[in-house]
Amino acid sequence: MSNEQRIRAVLFYLSVAVFFTGLPAILSSSLGYKFNPRTLKFAKTGIISLKTQPQGASIYLDGKLLNDKTPATINELLPGSYNLKLELRAHYPWSFQVNVEPRKVVRLEKIILFPKRSNIEQLNQDKVSRFWLDKDNARIYYLNQEGSILYESDFKGEKFKEIGNIPPGFIPFPKELKVSPDKEKMLIFNAHQIAVLYPRPAGDLSYTQPPVLLDFPGQQINNVFWHSDSYHLVLVTDRSIKVTEMQAKSSPVNLVNLNSRISEVSYEANSDTLYFMDSQTGEDGVSYDNIYKLELNKKAVLFNDLIRLRQNAKE
C-alpha cells in the first residue's frame, strides 16, 4: 500500500468515525434532546429564538447574563417558565415571561427595542404653528406662528427653508396642505378659503407665480382634493360637492347637492374618483346613509362639458 493510500485509509476511517460520533449529537440536538452524562439519559429540551431591532441586546435569562447578544438562539432549555430580559444601551429594556415546551421553539423574532427620549430631535428652525407630512415627496411643510410663511424640510429636518408666503387675505389657520400631482403647486384651505401657492424652486428667491386665493363665503369647506390634471380642484362643502378651476374668478360647478351636512369623503387620485357618504330618506320616511361613487376622470367627464352644462348629478 502506497503512502497516499495509507493517508486515504486514515482519512476515510476518520471520516466514518466523525460521522458516526457526530451524528447522534447533531440529531439529538436538532430534535431538542440533551444528553445528561450523569444520568446517562436524554432529556427533552426547548429553544428560544431571539431577534431584535436593533441587534446587539444583552440577554438575561432568569436574571443571569448570557454570553450571546441578539440575534441569538438559546438552546437546550429544560421545559418551564423563564424570565427573559433584553437590554440595549439607550433603549428601553424588554422583558417577557417565556414558557418553554419540550422539543419546541419559542420564536420571539419581532422584538423592537425603542430608543429612549434622547433620540427625540427638534426639526423646525423657526417658530411654527402647524406642520404637514408629504410622504410622496419625503417633505415636511411648516407654517410659521403668525400663519403667514410656509417652510419645508426633509424628514431629518435638514434643508429647512422658506418656500412661500400665504396670501395676505387668507384667514389663519389652514386645516390642511396638499401638494398637486405635478408637484409644482400646493393648496391650503380653511373654512371658507382656498389658497394655491407656487413654492419657490431651490435657490430661487422670487416667486414663480403669485398665489391664488379662492373665496367661498357662506359655505363650510370640509375638504379639497387635487384633480390629476393639477389644475382642477374638487371641493367638498357642507352642502355640495363642487369642482373648480384653479383661477381666482372661475365659476365652480356644482356636481352633487348633499343632504348631510358632514359627509365622509375619500378621493382616489389615480382614477379621479370621489367616494362619499350621504343620507337619503326612504319611502318609509327613515333616513338611510348610502355610499356613492363619482367618477371625475377625463374619460368619464369632460370638464369643459361639465362646466358648460352645470349638471347636478343628484338632481
Added chain:
Amino acid sequence: MQKNKKVKRVLEIIPGFLSWGIIILLILLAIFNPVSCAIIIIVFDFYWIIRTVYLTTLLVMAHHKLYRQKDKNWLVECHRLQARGILNNLYHLIIFPVYKEGLDILRPSLRALQECNYPKEKMIVVMAFEERNPGARENSAVLESEFKDKFFRHLSTFHPDGLEAEARTKGANATWAAKKAKDLLQAEGIKDEEVVVSCFDADTCVDKEYFGCLSYHFLTSPKPHQASYQPIPVYNNNIWQAPSFARLVEISSSFCQMIESMRLEKFVTFSSHSMSFKTLVDIGYWPVDMVSDDSVIYWKAFLFYGGNYRVIPLYNTVSMDVAYSSSFLKTIEMQYRQKRRWAWGVENFPFLISGFLNERQIPLLTKIRRSFHLLESHVTWAVWAIILVFIGPLPIILGGAFFNQMAIGYNLPKITGLLFNFTFAASLVWVVLSRIILPPRPKGISWMKNVVMILEWVMVPFIILIIGSLPALDAQTHLALGRYMEFNPTHKTKRVV
C-alpha cells in the same frame, strides 16, 4: 435465455427504481411526516459535509501528485529501468474512433502525438472512421498525406454501418479498428503482449510525457496485462474560449476523475485510457452494443481475470475539448446530453451483476462490494442534488405551523446553511486548484478573463441545479423503461481566436 433476459430487465430497473423510490419517499414524508423527512435530510446533510471534506482532501492529494509529476521525463525513467533488466520494447497502438469530428479536431490530436517525448517508430496510429460518415474518406486521405510518415504505421479504418449484433456505438467502431490493427501487427510480426493500446476520444491531445509515463507504469507493474492505465482527463484544448457554464462543468469533471484516481478500490476506466492489447484481444475487444464502452471494458477484464484486474492511475493529463455551442441554452443542452451519456454508465450494473451470477472465481464479498459501489455511486449521482436543493426545504414549506414550532423545524435550515457554508469553503479550494491546472492564457484573450474565471464559480449552485442529478436520473429512467440510448457523441467544434 428467456430467464436471463428477465433477470437483465430486473437489474436494469433497480437503479432507477431506487433513485425514484428515494425521491418519492422523501416527498411523501415531507407531506405526511415532515419530522421524519427532516431527520433523513439532516443525516444526509451531515453525510454530505463529511463527504465534501473527505473528497476535497483527496482532490488536493491527487492534485499534489499530478503537480509533482508534471515535468518528469518519463522516457529517461524508462531507460533507467534497463539497469534493472527491464527492457522497453513496447509498441503503442493508439486508436482514435472518429464519428463526425472534422480535421480541425483531428489534426491537433495527431500533432500532440507527434510532439510526444517517445520514439515515434514505436507508435502505431489508427484513425477509426465510420463508413457512414460522408466526409470520412476525404478526411482520411488528408490526414494520411500529412501524418503517414510520422509514426511507425498510420492506418485508417472504415467501420461499416449495420453489422449484425452491433449498435451505433463508439465501442463497435473501436473494436473494428482494433481487429484491423491486429491483422497489421501480425503482418509486422509484433506480438500482442508487446503492444499497449490506447483508445482516445477524437479530440484527445496527450501530454508529451504520456507514453513515457504509460510505458514506465506498464513495465513496472507486477501484472501489467491485468490492469488498465487511466490518465487524468482535462479539458484544456479550448478552456479559455469556452463559456463559463461549460468550463465549470468540465473542470468539475476533471476534479471528479482526480478524486476517483485516489480511490483505487472503486477506480474504473473513463473516457480516454490505455490497456494491454493482449488483454483486449483475450476479453473479446470493446462491447459493440453498449454506449459506455470505456467503463464496460474494465468490467469485462475484471470478470475475465476473476476479479484480479485493476486500474492504475497515471498522474499525467490527456486534454480534450470543452463541449459548448453558439448559445447559452444550446450549451446547457449539449452539456446535459453529454452528462446523460456518461450517466448511461449505469448500464454497467446489469452487465456486472449478470457477469457475477455466472462467475465462480470472484469471492462473494468482492462481488457484493463492487456491486454496491457501482449501484451506490449511480443512485447517489441521481438523487444528491435533488435532495439538497429541492427536497431539503420541503418539510419547512409543507410542514406548516406545527413543524415550524418544533425544534427540528427550527434547526433544519441552520444545518442546511452549515452544509452550504462547507460547500462554499470547499469551492474556494476548487477555485485555487482550477487555476493551477489551467494552461497559459493564449494570445488574444484579455487578462480580465482571469478575473471572470474566478468569479464564475458563483455559478456552482446553478450548475448543480441543472446538471447535478437530472441527467443521471434521466439515464436511469430510460434504462428502467427499456428505452435504450444509442451512442450520441458530443459534437465539438474548435473556435479560432
